[in-house]
């Protein structure tokens with residue numbers, strides 16, 4: 001109990017510190033260069049929170065050669081083409097499908113396994129929320 005509490009307190013402090021530095025912790029995902037206009041409210045993606053929850057960069061970011069993910073995490077910096085999904089998933093149909101498979105796909109899996117999970121309903125992701 002005690003340990004668990006301490007861990008939670010420490011990560012909250014770290015998160016508060018990270019948020020105070022305020023750059024891109026929450027990504028507003030709007031690929032207007034591909035979608036032209038959005039038919040749904042903007043998705044605000046708590047990016048940094050996902051990896052502080054224990055997901056690795058390469059669980060989401062990838063460059064496949066066959067089945068192997070060859071991406072080097074050092075290639076992931078703001079503005080890098082390697083970090084942008086639309087570099088490769090570059091038509092509106094394909095891009096929408098790729099996001100949904102990755103985001104909703106993982107949330108559904110987590111739910112099915114009885115873990116805590118993220119939104120699976122359209123309006124919960126396409127919420128235009130700014131308070132994540």
Ligand code: HEC
Pocket residue numbers: 029030031032035037038039040041043096099100103104107118119120121122123124125126
């Ligand atoms: C887990 C989060 C999540 C859920 C749930 C989700 N979406 Fe999305 N969706 C995204 C992301 C991320 C994008 C990419 C947004 C962008 O680039 O503008 C996207 C893109 C889209 C787009 C293309 C961009 C636009 O606004 O026209 C449409 C349409 C869309 N989603 C509809 C839906 C519908 C309908 C549902 C429910 C059946 C749904 N989404 C559920 C995350 C989600």
Ligand code: HEC
Pocket residue numbers: 024027029030045047050051055056057058059060061073076077078079080083084085086
């Ligand atoms: C849960 C999935 C997921 C995880 C885990 C993840 N990312 Fe991302 N990351 C994304 C998505 C989605 C985008 C938005 C890409 C886009 O707009 O095309 C993104 C965008 C980025 C960007 C460009 C936007 C920015 O912040 O300037 C960088 C850099 C980045 N990620 C680095 C990382 C690094 C480093 C890690 C590991 C510490 C990581 N990501 C972990 C999904 C993830």
Ligand code: HEC
Pocket residue numbers: 060061062063064081082083084085086087088089097098099101102
């Ligand atoms: C360097 C190019 C590249 C980048 C950048 C990239 N992908 Fe992919 N992605 C691929 C390739 C290639 C595959 C394998 C396609 C296949 O097997 O059909 C793939 C597979 C996938 C898959 C599983 C196959 C499927 O369609 O179900 C998903 C989901 C996905 N990508 C989503 C994303 C998301 C979200 C991002 C941004 C965080 C991203 N990709 C960034 C090239 C890329």
Ligand code: HEC
Pocket residue numbers: 043044045046050053055059060099102103104106107110116117118119124125132
């Ligand atoms: C590999 C698994 C995984 C992927 C990929 C993933 N998520 Fe999540 N997401 C989670 C988990 C797990 C939670 C819940 C964590 C918790 O509450 O402890 C979550 C929570 C969320 C939340 C709720 C945050 C809050 O506090 O209200 C949002 C919004 C969200 N995810 C959006 C997205 C979007 C958008 C994408 C794709 C760009 C995405 N997620 C990709 C696993 C994932």
